[in-house]
Amino acid sequence: MSEELRKEAAKMLLNGATLLSEPCPYCKGVRVMKEGQALCTKCGRKPGKKKIVTEEKRENPLKQTLDKKLEDLSKELEKEMDHDKQQAILKSINSVLEMIDKIKEK
C-alpha cells in the first residue's frame, strides 16, 4: 500500500467513508467506499466509474451535468488539504447526489 493511498483512504474514513466487505476486483485489496465511490487502498483504482460514462448517453442531460460536477468535485476533494474546505466540498457533493436521486425517481 503506498503512503499516498493510505493517507487518502484514512482521510475518506475520517470523513465518514466505510470499509467495503468486497475486495478490489483487480488486486483483492481493501477498498473504502464514500459517496458511492469505492477506492482501492492497494492499487488506487476506482472501479465503476466507466460504467457511468457509458450510461450517460441515454440519460437526462441534467444527469450528465450532475455526473460531471460530481467528478469535478471528487477531484477537487482529492486535492484539497484544508479541512474546512473539504467539508464544504463534501456538502456540495451531497447536494449533487440528492439531485441525482431526485432525477432517478422520475
Ligand SMILES: [Zn+2]
Ligand atoms: Zn485494487
